[in-house]
Amino acid sequence: MPRIRHLLLAAAAIALVVGCQRHDNEGTPTVDQAAAATAFARAEQAWRDQRRERLLAADGWASLIGLHWIDPGSHYLGSDADNGIRLAMGPEHLGMLDLKGGQLRFVPDAAAAPTLDGQPLAAAAPLRTDTAPAGPSVIGFDAGRGQATVIERGGRYALRVKHADAPTRVRFAGLAYWPADATWKIEGTFVPHPPGKTLEIANIIGTVDAVPNPGAVEFTRDGKTYRLEALDEGEGELFLVFADRTNGRGSYGAGRFLYAPMPDAAGKVVLDFNRSYNPPCAFTAFATCPLPPPENRLDLAITAGEQAYAKPPHS
Secondary structure, eight states: OHHHHHHHHHHHHHHHHHHHHHHOTTSSOOHHHHHHHHHHHHHHHHHHHHHHHHHTSTTSGGGEEEEEEEOSEEEEEESSTTSSEEOSSSOSOOEEEEEETTEEEEEEOGGGOOEETTEEOOSOEEOOBTTSTTOOOOEEETTTTEEEEEEEETTEEEEEEEETTOHHHHTOOOOOBOOOOGGGEEEEEEEEOOTTOEEEEEBTTSOEEEEEOOEEEEEEETTEEEEEEEBOOSSSEEEEEEBOTTBTTTBOTTOEEEEEEOOOTTSEEEEEGGGOBOOGGGTOTTOOOBOOOGGGBOSSOOOOSBOOOOOOTTO
8 A cells, every 4th residue: 555655656746847837938857847747746645544534443434323303301232122212333232322401411321331531331321412612511321432422413412422433434435536637726815804794604404604704815827817705613713614516527426525724824724625524424314414515506617626526335
């Protein structure tokens, strides 16, 4: 595998050098151009390696095995058919989940030996959701290989369940990309919105959320100007959810994601479309993914970044 990666890097660097030749008045790439091409290829490959590592982490998106909506009241959960919330994997009886007045509580089954936030749990305990400042409480099971958290969407609660032995993780088919291309690393201009502006973002599960929308990024490709509305999730980066002409024709049909640095002092933002990637819904039916807003549906084929995921047979 390292040898294959080395060959891919070399091929990408050669392709970039050839690209430099096309635009070099003298027809010969300089040492600086060749070095820049090699550095670009290595950086893109490093990003792809990190992307795969995060996706396939024991608790990454590929490990999802269930999304269970929680109605008010008490619900037993576990893999046995007699549970109100039946898990695809895990102990037959994990415990009881209780929702009353917007408050969640988990009562463990001692035989399952679950944990809560990494600590053994022997008595009933309240649960945080993913909207809490500290993040959601994590119910661990199967000696830490499985975990369950509660998410809140549109005023409703759901139990998100992951397992390191999830078929989508164990039988992962790999990621495919368009060749890394430096011309798809584009400097754009940030156009700020008035403070406090939000943008309604629809979710694949049918909810709509008002997300902070600090501004838009305008960029030029082949002499034409395009514009993408940017979201701010509070992580110190701009988040772009976009659709383009490759959707369903090489890339995932419902659009892709891209993170970009915050604008610099001159209001410039670098959009590296080589790092655009599929939302979790491309890999599992148990994710809740935002959809591109109408403003971010581009009349442009972005032939860069992650291509559509080819699921393995019987997945």
